Amino acid sequence: MDEQQEEEIFLVVEREAEMVSSSDPLIPIKRAAWFLDAKPVPVQELPRYPFSPMMHVNASPVHLRESKVLFRGWGSPLRKWGEWVDKLRPIYGDLWKKSGILDAISVSTYKIKKDYASVLGLAGVWCGETNTFLFPWGEATVTLEDTMVLGGFPVLGEPVRGSLTGELVEIEQKMVKEHRTFNRSTSKKADQSAWMKHYMEREGDELEHTAFLALWLSRFVFPGPPVKTVKQHLLPIAVRLGRGMRIALAPAVLASLYRDMSAIKDYLVADNSQKAEPLVVWAPFNLLQLWVWEHFLTLRPEKQNLIANGEPRAARWHDVGRKLDLSFVGSALESSEFLWHPYMARLENWSRPSFYKDIGVWICGDASKDEELRSFAQCLRAAELVGVDCIEHYLPHRVAMQFGFDQDLPCHVPRSNAMWEAAWETYDVTSKNIAFYVPAPPFKSDITRQYSIWWKQCMPSYSKLVENDTQTQGSLEDIKWQSKVVAEKNMKRIQTLTSIKKRKLQEFYDAMISDHLLSGNNYVSGDDDSVESQNFQLSAAETEKQNICSTKQKEHMGLKPSNDRVGKGTHNPVASQSIKSEICEATISTSLENEYKVMMEDFDQRNGWGSAYDYIVLSPPGMNITSQEAKLKLEQALEKRIMMKAEESELEMQIKVLKEEITAIEARVMDLESVAEVQS
Incomplete structure (x- = not known):
């Protein structure tokens, strides 16, 4: 066994702890629990307490309503984009699968409608220090797993900032030369529509394929200024993907999303004098929209699509949408009705990745070399996310319940972002000997008692005011x-x-x-057809009500009204019983209600008495309670x-x-x- 194999890295730790449910934190249960381990340095070198968002300021709804944020990176498919995908899929489909981008290309053909209220509402509770959303019930965020499952982007592979060598350099030079020809066009730029029209006419050669990937990267993966143009600095990535190389696009995409979420948050809480111009963001925020619909049931569109065999999960949200009000979104975000791990549940015709097991299992040794299992392991590791033009901190141990694990106090993870190479070293687990646990779908994640106390101190409620x-x-x-x-x-x-x-x-x-x-306690006498109440003496006013009711009942039955008082005999045997019943309902309901209320109010005042039966025996005068049933x-x-x-x-x-x-x-x-x- 070599030295590298001896240094096994555990991404998950199992230990006994006092656990409480996030919905009922008053009853702790001691049990074996599974936690994400994010300690990169010895415990004694860590700060005593984790980072606390106690002083973090959320954006007010006033600022959310007045905000002017332009989501330029929300890529919708061009008119003939689907045709281009269908043209090249039979030729390069296997190559796309090898490089891990087959699902991501399919997702780019879907139209994901915008709901600004959901996105801005989430931006208002974003914390740039932890890259998480801060809710009253805990932390959550868009993870590498979300980026992989919803966006179809690979989490494994080479960094996006890698360089080209040999023959790949020549292909890049050809593409750069082609790109410059568009600068001499009337638009003076490599316009995406013109680019697609030009290269779709080719016969599916390597140059067309590289041009296709360059457009895909520029519009759906790493969009940026100038708007709607093919970016020259993305050509090296397109060349590498065109040769079937696997590139870790997921961390780069997620890094851009984290960066722009922080930019929006800073914009929202800034003074109004600093908001003269709208804020323009370029990350693919359609990924965040998908995340909202997967995790918040109350914010989902009413309609969903059925997934066809072989389609990615995002197909269920194609061309559906829902326009929500900011106040409704705010209420939904405050509630704890959050689906922590929606992907563990089976979805018709959706092929679940192999790392979603039916039983909990530890993965180590040769088993950890499985590509899909290692992809899941990569999502669990706290690290730096290396993007095309940014580096962001990834802290999955703060949102462990999103992976099906228990949540403990999140430890401090120092930054390592001075050089992108050092940042990438914290991320890549390809060459590392790792061990981790894969939870089963029935497992109910909980939080430790310490976390429950700590989070209440951090986020007592949205109503608490910030001291500074x-x-x-x-x-x-x-x-x-x-x-x-x-x-x-x-x-x-x-x-x-x-x-x-x-x-x-x-x-x-x-x-x-x-x-x-x-119960029949108000009966009707059969001897003289008189109507009596067994337990109540009717007042003169109540008797008058009976007379009126009796008269109306007779009129309804087609009888001639008479001046006889209620209690005197009527001479129509057919109508007699009906009249009696209605009179009972009209009189007893008022009298009985009043008497019961008097009894109950008196009982409330004398609540120090013994049993209810004692009260019945000692009932006040005027309450004629005689039957045992009563x-x-x-x-x-x-x-x-x-x-x-x-x-x-x-x-x-x-x-x-x-x-x-x-x-x-x-x-x-x-x-x-x-x-x-x-x-x-």
């Missing part, structure tokens, strides 16, 4: 705006809780009344009322807390205004 936002009047206005939003939310919540309390009480009384009516039903009703009282107490406590939060927010705003006045 009093430097400018603009930031004070943001805080006041946020305070107003939170106060309005709390007031709406109070109204909702109060409504719930009233509704439950009304449902309870209604149920008791219905039970009484159905006693039993009332006993059950009162027991249910005891449970309702407990629920009402809980609702009242929530209302009290919300009111206290509103008071605290108002006091905080007043303090900030005082500080601002002193500083001015």
Whole structure:
């Protein structure tokens, strides 16, 4: 065994820990857990605490609505692009598969519609220090796995900044010469439409193939200024791909997305005086749109496509869309209804990669050399992402649940981006002896108890105000705006809780009344056809109501109204029983409801008494409860009322807390205004 094989690198560690569910963090369970290991240096050299986004500022909805961001890299297929792909696929399909770009080229033929609200909403909660989205329920981000599965880009291969040698240099020189001829055209640039029209007329030779790849790279992979042109600096990559070389496009694409997400975030939180011009970004943000639809169920389009055999996963989102409001997006992002790992679930006609196992398994030794398994391992490694013109930090251990693992406190990973070669060394696992664990789909990821406590300290809620936002009047206005939003939310919540309390009480009384009516406690005498209530003495007003009801009932039955009082005999045997029933419903419902409410209100006041049966025995005067069945039903009703009282107490406590939060927010705003006045 050589020295390299002896140095086995574990990307996943297994240990026993106190775990809690993110949805129920109060009940810890000690069990064996799997964590991503991102410690590049000995533990004692690490900072004591991980990076905390506590002081991170989210963009306010006001800034989101007023933003002017132009997504120039959102590449839609040209009119005849699909025809060009279909022309070359039979010739170069196997070569595209060898270089790992077959699915990525297929994805470029799909139209992914824009939803600016979703993209801007996510940009508002982006953290450039960690390259993650900061939600109240945890961190998430677009990972290498997302880039590979949704975009079809390979995570393994050579760096995009590699150089050419030998025969490849000659091919590049030919392409550069061809590229310069377009500079002498009327447009003075290598326009993408003109480029495609020129090379589609060739007979599928190597020059056409290289030109095809150059256009694909310029429009769908690494778009940049000037807009809608074929980039000369991408020709070396096109030449290498044209010869079947595998290039790690996924980290380069993801690096550009991270870079532009940070640019948008900086733009959103900047002072308005710095926003005279729109912000132009060039990363392929259609990848982020796909990520949103895969992970947030509430933000998905209502319609989805069925995937045909052999099609990539992104085919389900072709030419479908949904225009959302920023407020709706904000609510969706705050909720914890996030699909951590949607790709583990089976999708009809979609061929899942082999690293999605039906049972959890450790991969090491020769098994780790499998290309698809090693691709998954590459997604798990904290590293630097080397892009065409940027280098970004990749920290998958901060979003371990997106890979099906448990989440622990994220350790610090130092940067290594002074030279792109050193950055690439942190990324590439091709020559390393690695070991990792592949989780099974049924596995339920949880968070450690320490992480739960830490994250609550970092992100108590979106309603908490940032302490250092009093430097400018603009930031004070943001805080006041946020305070107003939170106060309005709390007031709406109070109204909702109060409504719930009233509704439950009304449902309870209604149920008791219905039970009484159905039990037959108000009977109709068969001797003289009189209508009586077994348990209630009708008042004069109630008797008058009965008379009116009886008269209307007779009119409805086609009978002649009479002046006889209710209780006197009627002489129509056919209508008699119907009249009695309706009179019962009209009179008993009012009387019974009032009496039950009196009993319950009195019971609430005397809640210190013993059992419900004791209360029945000691019932106040005027409540004529004689039947054993009535006693039993009332006993059950009162027991249910005891449970309702407990629920009402809980609702009242929530209302009290919300009111206290509103008071605290108002006091905080007043303090900030005082500080601002002193500083001015």
